[in-house]
Amino acid sequence: MSEFTPARLEILHAAAECFMEQGFHATSIDVVARRMGATKGRVYHHYPSKVDLFFDVHRLGMDLLFSAVEPARHAPGDALEVLAAMMKAHALAMFEHHAFESVVVQGVQLHRFGALTPRQHQELEALIATRDQFEALFKEQASAARRAKLLANVDVSIAVKTLLGGLQWSLIWYRPEIDDSAKNRERLAEAMVRTLLLGLAARA
């Protein structure tokens, strides 16, 4: 909905951390302003309510995932190597934008809470549609790999949900304060992609 101007980006970064650490319900515009060392007025100037702020954090979180994965779609190699590059880019983006992506996950759960105005509900539907588009990128690539006879005999839809789950669950166990070197992130991302692509079972 809104443009990500520098003034807004500063607010969104602070808000993402507050939402991640305290959850949606315990966070307020006041809490976000304090985190920034700013007045409440400065936040309200850009975001009329906490829900609007949450939705923009969610929207930026999705933008960051698309920005990471889109270039990988043009990686060199066969359809499976491209899928691997997309998965790795996704994993690295989850590590790099830990706070934003934690909020993206909260967004799904929030959907269940139900206490939204009709306009906010509509915005949430749009965000969920974006999530479906993101999943569709991986489904398309997995289907391309299938056409090239590079894919195992799996149900593409369930396999893609499973692989995205394997990558996205890292939000739960990844600790940015411990694992924040670029080298360590590479290692974790590659290990996850390897497990998902090649499986746990030894290959003959």
Next chain:
Amino acid sequence: MSEFTPARLEILHAAAECFMEQGFHATSIDVVARRMGATKGRVYHHYPSKVDLFFDVHRLGMDLLFSAVEPARHAPGDALEVLAAMMKAHALAMFEHHAFESVVVQGVQLHRFGALTPRQHQELEALIATRDQFEALFKEQASAARRAKLLANVDVSIAVKTLLGGLQWSLIWYRPEIDDSAKNRERLAEAMVRTLLLGLAARA
């Protein structure tokens, strides 16, 4: 902490649904009592606070996972087939106890919120330790598969986190109201396990 008496189980089932649908913050003892068509007093008689109620839902959620996976540890077959049986049992338990397992996931997030008394913090630590023990079951089995030369060349710790993520993420996309036939659950569980064990890439 508490025994799961029939009276408590009734409360815990209602509470799991409320926590799942509305989240921790929007749920109250009053909401849970209304869901049961009971008085608040009946709930307070067993649970002095919402946090205590939440922790017991979490504890039962973990118990249900252990009860599902423990028998699978003695499934017939080699170490990898046993791992597959454990994964399938885990997946089916996530479907069957959807509300409780959603709360187990919220529990992790809650850990970040911080607003707990020292006693409650201690209880949360105990619950988290139980989660680690659960993960350890899968690590042990994967290590047994490695010793039997049945495992791919993966980092066991990251591979287990990835496989548990692939299974547990089904909480996000599984819709009990659509997919609730036993046959459909079997199909979903087997497709997830197959993807994780054999990988997305075709085997030569």
